[in-house]
Amino acid sequence: MGKILLHCCCGPCAMYPLDLLVSKDYDLDCFWYNPNIQPQFEFDRRHENLQKACDHFGIKLISVGTECMQDYWLSKEYLEQYGSRCEMCYDIRMDSVAKFASENGYDSFCTTLLVSPYQQHDKIAEISDMKASKYGVDFDYMDFRPGFRQGQDMAREIGLYRQKYCGCIFSLEESKFRDKIYKSFEDGSLASTRTE
Numbered sequence: 001m002g003k004i005l006l007h008c009c010c011g012p013c014a015m016y017p018l019d020l021l022v023s024k025d026y027d028l029d030c031f032w033y034n035p036n037i038q039p040q041f042e043f044d045r046r047h048e049n050l051q052k053a054c055d056h057f058g059i060k061l062i063s064v065g066t067e068c069m070q071d072y073w074l075s076k077e078y079l080e081q082y083g084s085r086c087e088m089c090y091d092i093r094m095d096s097v098a099k100f101a102s103e104n105g106y107d108s109f110c111t112t113l114l115v116s117p118y119q120q121h122d123k124i125a126e127i128s129d130m131k132a133s134k135y136g137v138d139f140d141y142m143d144f145r146p147g148f149r150q151g152q153d154m155a156r157e158i159g160l161y162r163q164k165y166c167g168c169i170f171s172l173e174e175s176k177f178r179d180k181i182y183k184s185f186e187d188g189s190l191a192s193t194r195t196e
């Protein structure tokens with residue numbers, strides 16, 4: 001089976017995949033690279049809650065990058081290269097986990113993004129396949145979606161913070177919970193920075 005590096009987007013989405021892989025005796029580490037989580041307060045909050053999820057299962061978490069890239073998202077420079085912000089968002093994260101897996105002796109990688117019915121599942125798998133070829137490491141495709149609700153329930157049971165928007169500043173602004181989310185930030189001075 002080999003050793004797998006599991007990219008994790010957040011604690012709640014990691015619960016079901018971790019429960020499944022641990023129950024099947026996978027040899028794995030978790031990996032955090034999510035500059036799409038914005039603003040910084042939210043980035044830190046989701047990172048901390050992923051650490052709690054990893055601690056719950058006794059799995060090591062490797063973290064790369066400690067800052068969100070809100071300014072880059074707002075710049076929209078990437079649209080010259082990518083068809084959409086979400087395509088760029090999947091691309092840079094799968095590039096990071098595939099590269100790290102290849103350079104650090106892992107046999108394969110996967111991502112908890114594949115648990116969410118709200119993400120572009122096929123696009124994530126397509127990009128991951130491309131990154132596997134680029135770095136010479138296997139992409140271990142798994143469809144975790146049947147366990148999405150179960151994972152959310154498990155997250156509630158252990159008291160994880162469960163976010164109400166995808167991650168980037170645009171998705172926050174588009175969320176019907178926008179005002180509540182801003183209120184939840186410790187620093188009340190954090191205001192909308194959308195510049196469209």
Ligand code: SF4
Nearest residue numbers: 085086089166167168
């Ligand atoms: S909506 Fe979600 S997937 Fe798309 S760019 Fe924002 S954080 Fe990334």
